[in-house]
């Protein structure tokens with residue numbers, strides 16, 4: 233009897249896994265939202281993942297508004313995109329650019345007005361810009377914790393809130409945010425970064441529920457390591473630049489590959505997407521299902537990685 237029951241449970245688990253797989257394949261095959269002529273705003277469009285997002289959304293026929301702090305770098309990306317589209321069968325558009333510093337939230341309202349002036353409305357806002365941090369909490373100035381929060385959390389939410397009323401009025405739009413697996417689990421010596429990404433996850437989860445009634449989806453994307461300049465541009469505990477291309481970043485996923493996954497998530501109007509390899513994915517399960525073991529692993533990682541000054 234027990235053997236029959238055991239066999240039944242096994243078959244049920246197998247059938248459920250099969251159904252889940254089938255569902256995921258069908259979701260992937262759905263044609264999804266068309267992006268031809270859609271107005272897509274990308275923050276941090278000057279480099280890394282943002283630049284690759286610009287490439288794939290431009291190729292899909294979107295009308296882009298690229299944002300960053302450096303007008304020259306944005307112009308360079310625009311030139312590259314324009315050069316690459318000669319001979320394209322699809323109608324493509326020369327992107328607009330808007331220059332502003334996300335860490336200076338007072339300027340975000342002005343930037344949102346400028347963004348809206350480009351094409352009159354926004355179909356997709358991709359909050360991608362961000363900075364990382366390396367440091368021991370004991371040696372980190374509070375001002376650094378605040379600065380990372382300004383760029384990674386307050387800047388993106390200020391821009392979202394400035395653009396949202398026009399989306400609500402049109403009952404149309406899509407908000408996307410690039411978080412990190414560190415928005416779902418905290419790893420040692422990344423306090424400011426992990427905290428800003430946890431806050432991001434929470435805010436956009438609330439937003440999703442609140443604006444669903446207007447037909448505006450919210451997509452949170454949580455990648456693992458991507459091969460970009462993120463670690464080079466990271467700040468340290470005293471506010472200076474870290475300036476090292478970490479091995480983990482250098483051997484991370486190709487940003488173009490991640491950008492294609494972002495495009496897919498926008499087309500499918502996905503709610504929450506984790507783009508991580510087996511180890512971070514396993515760590516995420518442990519954080520939820522066996523937190524005590526996860527915390528032990530993190531303590532041992534912290535001990536191995538750095539010794540506090542007083543030891």
Ligand SMILES: NC(=O)C1=CN([C@@H]2O[C@H](COP(=O)(O)OP(=O)(O)OC[C@H]3O[C@@H](n4cnc5c(N)ncnc54)[C@H](OP(=O)(O)O)[C@@H]3O)[C@@H](O)[C@H]2O)C=CC1
Pocket residue numbers: 275276277278279280281282299300301302305332333334335360361362363364383410411412413454455456457458459460461462463465481484
């Ligand atoms: N690389 C990785 O391993 C991972 C990255 N991510 C996330 O991906 C996103 C993109 O980072 P990535 O491409 O890797 O890194 P990059 O350093 O290559 O790009 C960061 C972008 O953000 C912009 N930016 C930084 N600070 C500001 C600011 N104060 N105001 C306006 N723009 C700013 C930069 O533009 P400029 O300097 O020209 O202003 C740049 O275009 C980030 O949110 C990051 O947290 C998530 C998981 C893993």
Ligand SMILES: CCCCCCCCCCCCCCCC(=O)OCC(=O)COP(=O)(O)O
Pocket residue numbers: 364365412413414419422425455456457458462463466478480481511512514515518529
């Ligand atoms: C019983 C077996 C247990 C195995 C569990 C393994 C636990 C290992 C922990 C793995 C941690 C992965 C961290 C991944 C971090 C990451 O991908 O971050 C992405 C970023 O945002 C990168 O930013 P950073 O500034 O940190 O480079």
